[in-house]
Amino acid sequence: MALCVFLGPVVAGLAGSILPSFGYFPALGGEAFSLAPWRALAAYPGLGAAAWFSFWTGLAATLLSLAAALIFTAAWRGTVWFKAFQRLVSPLLSVPHSAVALGMVFLLAPSGWAMRAVSPSLTGFERPPDLATAPDPFGIVYVACLVVKETPFLFLMILAALNQIPDSPLSASARTMGYRRTIAWLKAVAPLVLRQIRLPVLAVLAYSVSVVDVALILTPVTRPTLGVLVLRWFNDPDLATQFVAAAGACLQIGVVLAAGLVWKLGELGAGRLFRRWIASGDRSRGENGLRVGGFALASLVGVLGGFGLVVAALWSVAQRWRFPDVLPSAWSLRFWDRHAEALLQAAGVTLTVAAVAAALSVLLALACLENEKRRGLKPGNGALWLLYTPLLTPQIAFLFGAQVLLVTIGLDGAWVAVIWFHMLFVGPYVFLSLSGPYRKLDPRYRAAAVTLGATETQAFFRVVLPVLLRPVLVAAAVGVAVSVGQYLPTVFAGAGRFETLTTEAVALSAGGDRRLVAMLALSQSVLPFLGFLAAIMIPAWLYRDRRELSGFR
Amino acid sequence: MSAVSAAVDDPETGRGPEPCSELRSAGLALRSVSASIGGRDLFINLNLSVGPGEIATVMGPSGAGKSALLSHICGVGDPDFSFGGSVALNGHDVGALPASQRRIGVLFQDALLFPHLSVGENIAFGLPTGLGRDERNARIAAALADAGLTGMGGRDPATLSGGQKARAALMRTLLAEPKAVLLDEPFSKLDAALRDKFRRFVFDHVRERALPTLLVTHDPADAAAAAGPVVELAPP
Known part of the structure; x- marks a missing residue:
């Protein structure tokens, strides 16, 4: 289930980029496969x-x-x-x-x-x-x-x-x-x-x-860069350019794979040198x-x-x-005053998306971890790779195709879509942040709770969650930070209708009002910081009389 | 060792199973319990019955499956181990019940007081629901007094001494009104002087309540003090 939510858009998105790159995109009249987009791409100076x-x-x-x-x-x-x-x-x-x-x-x-x-x-x-x-x-x-x-x-x-x-x-x-x-x-x-x-x-x-x-x-x-070019083509009003953009997105995957291959080869070569260096006894x-x-x-x-x-x-x-x-x-201070309304509006949109995406991601991560715990599952390396999939796939490569998916189900430009696409990137980081503390919690706390008559669910809410309050809030803050920084997912899923601090900052960066850009960049940085501050201060206050949980020993 | 009324089949010597003739219905009874991990047998055909107020001891080296056995009995088993045989409490097989309904209390090596609750809240955690507020408070106060913690109900458990924590943990277990108690080396981390005192404290309480009790330990002195049946598990 969680897998579908996260990998669905990635897979659909990749398909939605690969097919048009070979000329297949019925919505735009491309019904026959051809290499034309690739030829156009190659011809681009x-x-x-x-x-x-x-x-x-x-x-x-x-x-x-x-x-x-x-x-x-x-x-x-x-x-x-x-x-x-x-x-x-x-x-x-x-x-x-x-x-x-x-x-x-x-x-x-x-x-x-x-x-x-x-x-x-x-x-x-x-x-x-x-x-x-x-x-x-x-x-x-x-x-x-x-x-x-x-x-x-x-x-x-x-x-x-x-x-x-x-x-x-x-x-x-x-x-x-x-x-x-x-x-x-x-x-x-x-x-x-x-x-x-x-x-x-x-x-x-x-x-x-x-x-x-x-x-x-x-x-x-x-x-x-190639990514910038692809984005330009996607935004081109001439719809035929979409095919070139799709081909460019596929080329981007190719470039990432090539870089990965070179990295791997470099790793082998460096490993050999490293081993020789170790053996040298220097x-x-x-x-x-x-x-x-x-x-x-x-x-x-x-x-x-x-x-x-x-x-x-x-x-x-x-x-x-x-x-x-x-x-x-x-x-x-009058520039802050002058732009207050615009800033607050962008901050409001940013925070709403970030808060919902982070909260849902935390719930989902907790559900997965709790399920894994109760069923005694031992996630292996494969699960870790799946978790990393949205992070290893170039955003630009699958977001275009995923947007096609959104248009098909009538969700493009909706809050749901923006939050969902943010969660593709928020979710993995939240899970990575939470899974360590969660799996490290002494299982005997849970055993103590259930042998005292609490059901598994009661044990979770009355013992596991309160004890893990701080890591849970930190994971949420990580989620907020990741979401605040998202540019492409906001642009694509929001169909350009969502103006967050980040999209505004990027849009105005070239030739915009220098002071406004400065304020946007600062606000962008302050929001995640406030999130982390809350994640540390809330448990510190709630557990001010509980030495082990206040975070200050 | 005072009395050996139970036996375990030793997979190394090939000693035959000893039929357990007198299976009392009152108390805790293990019938031909076997444990394995990853297809390797830890022990097979363990038979043991523990009557009300009796304290049986399971001894054996690390890795023999002592703690896994306790986890299995109280229903919080580690999925890495697989068990056979049956566990009955007062004549009823508890194997199919979730841990929360078995009414088998456990005392661990560490006190494991919940760090987010006060000492009093910890002790109250196991109280049955449906008690009036006065009744709850009276039971908590009595338990605190019994453990020498009068007036400390509001304290952070992290501020208690090792002995205080251990006594509070026992009170928490007993207030849940268990029908049997498992002791997972609860004395091993206490220093020598405290150990004897706390052991007597625990044993007095379980005997007074006539609870069938199963103790897991490394320490022969624990087994001697328990004065009940002793089972030795073979090295893995």
């Missing part, structure tokens, strides 16, 4: 460049994120800096991709804060230079933004994997053999960790190769470089991610801020 751009930026972003997260963990695990980064990273994880991208624009654009900080003292610029810094044609800022967003995710995945790996005895025993800290961890623990986080890494790869909202913000109009060579490098990468992630939003906050209250002033010369 710049297609190869766009596909190649998507391909290499996705791979680079994934590799850099993984390296940053892994090396930082190896070099600094167990130190104060590690804990500090952990604290910094969790809020960054909840900031939507598009908000991070906008923050990078505020920071790195030709008139951005970074340029102001060094102008005119170093550069001599009295006015914003005519340089393409962000968005830049080389994709550097674009990759940097993906790294800023994905490093925290992989970092947390590594931490989760470390819950199941006895890493401190392993690296300690390597250290007693003379290996320095970082080398010891990389050689003794990293291989085990990498095996555990294979799926999350693939999800990051698929996402990075096919992301659309970040690309809309951080790549120049003349230098689109104990300290590279240690210092790795420590410094890991620290530098992690701080860069934190600074780029956090500071961009600080600059956005400055812009939202800047009445006059001339280049190259580092700070505004006049401040005012």
Whole structure:
């Protein structure tokens, strides 16, 4: 049942993209199979460049994120800096991709804060230079933004994997053999960790190769990614272009698969080198470089991610801020006032969708977990792959087809549709967040309850749920954060009629009112943050007299 | 060991099953119970009857299936294990009943007081429904007094000492009015001085209420104090 809800649209969506790509789309008069769409696609100038751009930026972003997260963990695990980064990273994880991208624009654009900080003292610029810094044609800022967003995710995945790996005895025993800290961890623990986080890494790869909202913000109009091109074709008023769009969506799947294949091959090659490195017995060579490098990468992630939003906050209250002033010369809150109505309206839509999608996802996850528990099912690797399916499939590739499904059943542009499509992405994250604490709960609490005369259902509501209140609320907050950040699902399922903070921010990012964009990006980031705050404060207050559950020990 | 009135067929020595002639209907009776995990037998043909107020002991090394046996008897079995034979309480087979209707109380190795409830709420968890409010409060107060926890009903269980937690857990089990009690090594985590005291506390209470009681333990001293039938499970 839950499977149908989640996989139905993915499968239907893929079919709905593949069939039209071969010219079959009865609603638009395409009733015979042909290769015409593919020929039109191939003839499009710049297609190869766009596909190649998507391909290499996705791979680079994934590799850099993984390296940053892994090396930082190896070099600094167990130190104060590690804990500090952990604290910094969790809020960054909840900031939507598009908000991070906008923050990078505020920071790195030709008139951005970074340029102001060094102008005119170093550069001599009295006015914003005519340089393409962000968005830049080389994709550097674009990759940097993906790294800023994905490093925290992989970092947390590594931490989760470390819950199941006895890493401190392993690296300690390597250290007693003379290996320095970082080398010891990389050689003794990293291989085990990498095996555990294979799926999350693939999800990051698929996402990075096919992301659309970040690309809309951080790549120049003349230098689109494949995903951006496909979106343009979908939005083209000429209906014949739909066939090309479908073919493009299929090509996007191909690019993701190709990237996955290259990743896999790289994994094999790197594994061989790694094994040779382990066998070499090198104990300290590279240690210092790795420590410094890991620290530098992690701080860069934190600074780029956090500071961009600080600059956005400055812009939202800047009445006059001339280049190259580092700070505004006049401040005012009236822009918030002026845009309050629009902001509140978008925030209302965003929050409604997010709250319902998160709540339903939590209910569904609890039902699945409870069912699994009562039937004594042991979910294997297959179930995990199914769970990851919506995260491993390029959004743009199946959303078009899934929209056709919605039109067929008359749901396009309805609240139900938007919430359902958000749940495709909210659901897996909520489940992943909740399943750990749920399965770890001592089964004897439940046994104690039922042997005291409570039925299974009473035991669930009177013991399991209250004890797990905090993880349940955290999972809901994760769901809200994921939903707030969704761009494409909102656009497609909402048939363009739903204006959330994210769709507005992306739509206005190019050439819109800078202050309004700043406010949108901030609001986007604040909503998930408030969700996490509530998820921590509610149990802390309810259980203020219950030491084990308040979350503060 | 004081009395051995039950036997288990030892799959290693091939000792034959001992027919259990005197199956009393009052009390807890296990008839040819067998357990296996993943197709491998842990024990077969276990026969044991425990009369009212009697405390039987099951001993054996880790992995022999002691705890699995208790889970099976009270109905919260782990699906990894499969069991044969029958379990009867006061002459009725309880095998088909859900755990919540078996009226078999369990005391675990840890007190497992529910962390979200106060001590008093924990003790009240097992009270039968349909009691008046005054009656409920009176029973809770009496149980708290009995456990030396007078005035601590509103406390967070996490703030109790190990001995206090253990006594509160027993009270919680007894207030559910069980017809038999299973003890899953409830003394093993307490330190030596506390262990003897708590053991006496538990044994006095189950004897006073004439409850058939089955104790699982590693410790021969527990079995000696129980002074009931002893079953030794073979190493796996």
